[in-house]
Amino acid sequence: MAKDDARSRQADTAARPSRRDFLRSSGAVGVGGAAALAGRDAAAADAADIKWDREVDVVVIGAGASGLPAAIAARDGGASVMLLEQHFDIGGCAIISGGTVHIGAGNRIQHEKGVKDSPDLVFADWTRPGHKAARYNDRDLVRRFADENLATFDFLNENGVQWGQLSGPQSASTVPRQITAVEWPVRSQLVAFDQQRNGSGVVRPLEMSARRKGVEILLQHKMTSVVREGHFAGRVLGVTAVQVDRWFQPTYQTLNVRARKGVILATGGHGGNVELRRVFDPRLTAEYQAHGEDLAPHNGDGEIAAMAIGASLWATANQTNEAGAAINKGRLGVKNNYIRGRFTPESPNFFRARASGQVVHDWQNVILVKENGKRFWDETKENYDYHAAALAWSGDPKKLNGGGPIWAIFDADAVEREKWKTDYPYVDRAGGYFFTAATLIELASQLTRNEYQWRPMPGAELQATVERFNSFVDGGKDLDFNRPSPPHKIAKPPFHAAWATPCLHDALTGLRTNTDCEAIDLYGKVIPGLYAVGESQGGFQMHGLARCIVFGRIAGMHAAARA
Amino acid sequence: MSLEGTALHRQEIELALAEPVPEEVDAGAQLMLAIRIAPSGLNLVGTLFLITADDEVRTRGHLPDLAGEDRDIARIAFTAPERIGEFALRLIIPEHEREGTICREASLSLRLRTRPHVTSLAVWDCPAPVVIGETFRLKVGAQCSSSCASLPGCAIEIHDESAAVLAHAALGDTPWPGTQALYWAEIELAAPGREGLHAWTAKLAARELGIAHSQASFAFTVLADAPAAHLVTVAVVEAEKRTPIDNAQVRLGARRAATDERGLARLAVPGGNHELSVWKAGYEAPTSTIEVIQDASVAVEAVLLPVEDPDSYWQG
Numbered sequence: 001m002a003k004d005d006a007r008s009r010q011a012d013t014a015a016r017p018s019r020r021d022f023l024r025s026s027g028a029v030g031v032g033g034a035a036a037l038a039g040r041d042a043a044a045a046d047a048a049d050i051k052w053d054r055e056v057d058v059v060v061i062g063a064g065a066s067g068l069p070a071a072i073a074a075r076d077g078g079a080s081v082m083l084l085e086q087h088f089d090i091g092g093c094a095i096i097s098g099g100t101v102h103i104g105a106g107n108r109i110q111h112e113k114g115v116k117d118s119p120d121l122v123f124a125d126w127t128r129p130g131h132k133a134a135r136y137n138d139r140d141l142v143r144r145f146a147d148e149n150l151a152t153f154d155f156l157n158e159n160g161v162q163w164g165q166l167s168g169p170q171s172a173s174t175v176p177r178q179i180t181a182v183e184w185p186v187r188s189q190l191v192a193f194d195q196q197r198n199g200s201g202v203v204r205p206l207e208m209s210a211r212r213k214g215v216e217i218l219l220q221h222k223m224t225s226v227v228r229e230g231h232f233a234g235r236v237l238g239v240t241a242v243q244v245d246r247w248f249q250p251t252y253q254t255l256n257v258r259a260r261k262g263v264i265l266a267t268g269g270h271g272g273n274v275e276l277r278r279v280f281d282p283r284l285t286a287e288y289q290a291h292g293e294d295l296a297p298h299n300g301d302g303e304i305a306a307m308a309i310g311a312s313l314w315a316t317a318n319q320t321n322e323a324g325a326a327i328n329k330g331r332l333g334v335k336n337n338y339i340r341g342r343f344t345p346e347s348p349n350f351f352r353a354r355a356s357g358q359v360v361h362d363w364q365n366v367i368l369v370k371e372n373g374k375r376f377w378d379e380t381k382e383n384y385d386y387h388a389a390a391l392a393w394s395g396d397p398k399k400l401n402g403g404g405p406i407w408a409i410f411d412a413d414a415v416e417r418e419k420w421k422t423d424y425p426y427v428d429r430a431g432g433y434f435f436t437a438a439t440l441i442e443l444a445s446q447l448t449r450n451e452y453q454w455r456p457m458p459g460a461e462l463q464a465t466v467e468r469f470n471s472f473v474d475g476g477k478d479l480d481f482n483r484p485s486p487p488h489k490i491a492k493p494p495f496h497a498a499w500a501t502p503c504l505h506d507a508l509t510g511l512r513t514n515t516d517c518e519a520i521d522l523y524g525k526v527i528p529g530l531y532a533v534g535e536s537q538g539g540f541q542m543h544g545l546a547r548c549i550v551f552g553r554i555a556g557m558h559a560a561a562r563a
Numbered sequence: 564m565s566l567e568g569t570a571l572h573r574q575e576i577e578l579a580l581a582e583p584v585p586e587e588v589d590a591g592a593q594l595m596l597a598i599r600i601a602p603s604g605l606n607l608v609g610t611l612f613l614i615t616a617d618d619e620v621r622t623r624g625h626l627p628d629l630a631g632e633d634r635d636i637a638r639i640a641f642t643a644p645e646r647i648g649e650f651a652l653r654l655i656i657p658e659h660e661r662e663g664t665i666c667r668e669a670s671l672s673l674r675l676r677t678r679p680h681v682t683s684l685a686v687w688d689c690p691a692p693v694v695i696g697e698t699f700r701l702k703v704g705a706q707c708s709s710s711c712a713s714l715p716g717c718a719i720e721i722h723d724e725s726a727a728v729l730a731h732a733a734l735g736d737t738p739w740p741g742t743q744a745l746y747w748a749e750i751e752l753a754a755p756g757r758e759g760l761h762a763w764t765a766k767l768a769a770r771e772l773g774i775a776h777s778q779a780s781f782a783f784t785v786l787a788d789a790p791a792a793h794l795v796t797v798a799v800v801e802a803e804k805r806t807p808i809d810n811a812q813v814r815l816g817a818r819r820a821a822t823d824e825r826g827l828a829r830l831a832v833p834g835g836n837h838e839l840s841v842w843k844a845g846y847e848a849p850t851s852t853i854e855v856i857q858d859a860s861v862a863v864e865a866v867l868l869p870v871e872d873p874d875s876y877w878q879g
Contacts, residue, residue: 364842438704438706439745440683441706459681467782471783474760475784491689494739494742
């Protein structure tokens, strides 16, 4: 961003490291970059230099929707397993997911509802050329996925997951095959509340089962590199890791773990890594936040560590073919604003989230403007055309990529109609994500307090935008963006500006693997002992938990069976 | 008193800015200067200081207790000149004797530009439509970037498309609720004499103010309509189940109303052709044109849009 360091530091609270600081200390410097913690360069890691602190059969990185099943399956296969997780709790983003698992193939719940399904139909649906979520998938991976659906369903049942409703069909599926877990009943072990965040009903039972079976879970440990025998050659020997604090900052207590059989990367994808996500979409500059990244920083560290020893990416079209849930319009007034990612003060993640944000019930109550004070689309719409407009150039010759912050502008009457609360803990004023002023010009002058608003919004421009919009309300037609008969002017003071920048959601591409989830290098060869699963694995665009669980289990089984 | 020639110890003092001062501030703005005094540890409480602007003394005071970790920062309040321009400021601690030590004169120079206060307006509570031949009222508020107290009593003018002044009123002295210093006035106006949209402007007559203020205006539209002649009842129902939809926004010609819990909106309109549109979040309803020649009832079917799972938007 065209923004100086001093301003960026000023915008961050003293206790809270900035994304920039985080990236610097984590060494996540982009494709080909190396994890540089503790002076070690992963790309040049010499196995002979490593003093191993521990030795196990299988090391799993990340205790989310793919890491937990991987760890359990490896343990079921007789392996000793260590699971490293950088957060102070398990669950990754899966614990704040809806808990819906898109697996069918004729499972018991489908039978009970009279739904006919089969592995062949799962394969056919998710490889069909007529559907954009299926067209670009690696058919070998989808075949394996389809063939493992029923076994994965049984695996989840055996490990304590309980099921609620069956829903669908959605996305490329042609029959209902989405089953939703029952929310975990222990409220003190939830992370997000009151938003149907049933993902707890998947990851908590798996955590209990993993611990019962003897998986060693080390929390607040971040993998910093994968160690391979030789430079782009030989088998994978283990990982280096470091303890981190609750802001994921290293404490410099290192841990090197030798993995006799394999290392499974289940690190959640790349959405929180600005440089890596821009490999796929250069528009995604720093102002876009990735869903759940404050809870589980899915910042591509698995991909980067794997690429540093020779791994390749796969099926990258899936990230940008505008078929999947890659971006979201979000809630208002909070930095990490995924529509269903609401953290309330009772959440253990609230200290990072700082506010719960406000949901817009009727977008006719606001206008959305760019950092330049201008509207850009019909606010009542949400689709990829909306997001393309939001991400389009906003006119600063010094910043051509990214669309800049998007602000919802509204008045006192809108607050009344929406019954919004405009103070703590609902919106983040202190952090610079919600502002209030007596006039629009005064409102615009405040926005530079936001860490991503790199230049002042011209107050006259914002006022002109509102004057014109208000004339559309009187005239009955939005002459600029054809918003349906706008009913409400933005007129009564005080006026508000709330962060409404789109929020990134799924990572839909990642590392190349074979159908056993073994990582493949740029020459098409297996990297022995390295696995990639979940949103860090490329090749199959399917939203949600299913591919994470299915392939996590496959990787765990395969790693445990290695000689 | 001259201190030259005595045997007293001489102390040099250096002054520096401990925190940056903006290059440009509102005329008459209250500033707090943070001055670092070296060496630290000097006891200068109560020492005379002067601040000059273009060699004219603007502030004369005595140093407060020093703040900061090293007790070396003096925080000094200063009022910027009310005139617009660029000024050479000089903070001076004159030579003086203290506890047997002669403290030599110390000074610090900095430049400061003053700018007019930025004023801005808001216009609200303008009814839509207004009825030809009747009067109506709206509110105009004015805010100053320095929240200065000179706005109450200032004149607000309403101009029409030809810049003719239609009405004026003086800003009151009580800020609008929810704001710190938005002073406002309610203004009565005669509705335009012809139907349709009229582009009017509210202006603040800033020339009356002591400190220079920027000009402020706010453009708004006035929608004028003929007197109502007929009552049209619009029933909004969900297309499939025929259930009433409440709180739908209905617009018929220039008139608006929201449906009640029975899905009914009543709109008094002039006779003639009027466009009928309905908005309710989550529904889609067609826009049509109806001819009103008498009291009438109209039904609008709104189609419920599928509820999308926000966790999996736009798949397919």
